Amino acid sequence: MTTRNIGEVILDVKNISLRFGGVKALTDISFDVHEHEIRSIIGPNGAGKSSMLNCINGVYKPQEGAITFRGKTFSHMNSRQVAEMGVARTFQNLALFKGMSVIDNIMSGRNLKIKSNILLQALRIGPAEREEIVHREYVEKIIDFLEIQAYRKTPVGQLPYGLQKRVDLGRALAMEPQVLLLDEPMAGMNMEEKQDMSRFIMEINEEFGTTIVLIEHDMGVVMDISDRVVVLDYGKKIGDGSPDEVRSNPDVIRAYLGAEH
Numbered sequence: 001m002t003t004r005n006i007g008e009v010i011l012d013v014k015n016i017s018l019r020f021g022g023v024k025a026l027t028d029i030s031f032d033v034h035e036h037e038i039r040s041i042i043g044p045n046g047a048g049k050s051s052m053l054n055c056i057n058g059v060y061k062p063q064e065g066a067i068t069f070r071g072k073t074f075s076h077m078n079s080r081q082v083a084e085m086g087v088a089r090t091f092q093n094l095a096l097f098k099g100m101s102v103i104d105n106i107m108s109g110r111n112l113k114i115k116s117n118i119l120l121q122a123l124r125i126g127p128a129e130r131e132e133i134v135h136r137e138y139v140e141k142i143i144d145f146l147e148i149q150a151y152r153k154t155p156v157g158q159l160p161y162g163l164q165k166r167v168d169l170g171r172a173l174a175m176e177p178q179v180l181l182l183d184e185p186m187a188g189m190n191m192e193e194k195q196d197m198s199r200f201i202m203e204i205n206e207e208f209g210t211t212i213v214l215i216e217h218d219m220g221v222v223m224d225i226s227d228r229v230v231v232l233d234y235g236k237k238i239g240d241g242s243p244d245e246v247r248s249n250p251d252v253i254r255a256y257l258g259a260e261h
């Protein structure tokens with residue numbers, strides 16, 4: 001765990017319940033996330049972790065409860081509005097443009113920031129040209145930061161999976177988010193790729209001050225890098241606290257001992 005200045009509550013999840021027909025994906029879930037924190041959500045398969053992220057970023061509309069971001073409460077915002085407020089995410093199953101280059105994929109994350117109209121952009125004239133230069137410079141910084149300079153022009157589909165995950169992270173970073181939601185960023189990675197990804201997450205948190213909400217199955221990584229951890233099981237919250245508190249919580253131990261991973 002790092003020693004950073006953890007700030008006020010930036011994201012407050014209050015009494016969220018989400019049902020799909022008869023399936024209770026989430027039942028009365030509350031937790032908060034402080035500015036600059038690395039806050040993880042863990043739990044066995046089907047516990048409701050991805051559903052929770054989907055509620056935070058506006059993909060799912062919970063039947064009950066509300067989410068407050070920087071003091072602004074939203075229960076019916078769509079993904080774009082949430083993104084515009086400063087919440088970005090990566091995906092468990094990558095959602096990259098496989099035929100497009102690394103640089104263009106990361107550039108696609110800048111779309112929300114592009115102000116000039118589509119015609120000017122297409123013609124690359126006047127303000128659109130200047131704007132494009134500024135955005136490209138920002139994207140190049142991300143590429144340097146993620147150490148993927150050698151693959152700038154490579155179509156993403158030709159990269160190994162671990163590097164594709166890094167490009168997905170780059171695309172989310174291109175939005176300059178205040179809160180970054182990471183859905184299983186280490187899934188399918190080997191040990192070395194996981195170490196690299198952990199390092200990038202911690203550096204994003206420390207250097208850019210970005211608040212991180214992380215879903216991850218690798219307990220070693222979660223316990224190493226998280227400030228606090230929420231534990232879900234069958235859509236209910238069964239634990240919440242520091243890695244040490246969560247590790248020694250009998251309900252959490254029971255849920256994990258009884259679960260297949």
Ligand SMILES: Nc1ncnc2c1ncn2[C@@H]1O[C@H](COP(=O)(O)OP(=O)(O)OP(=O)(O)O)[C@@H](O)[C@H]1O
Nearest residue numbers: 020023024025043044045046047048049050051052
């Ligand atoms: N779109 C959907 N339609 C119907 N049921 C859904 C939908 N999304 C999730 N569920 C159900 O909600 C519950 C929680 O699923 P969710 O994917 O959020 O769990 P998870 O903790 O992220 O699981 P995993 O670790 O396997 O990714 C499961 O019972 C799942 O089948």
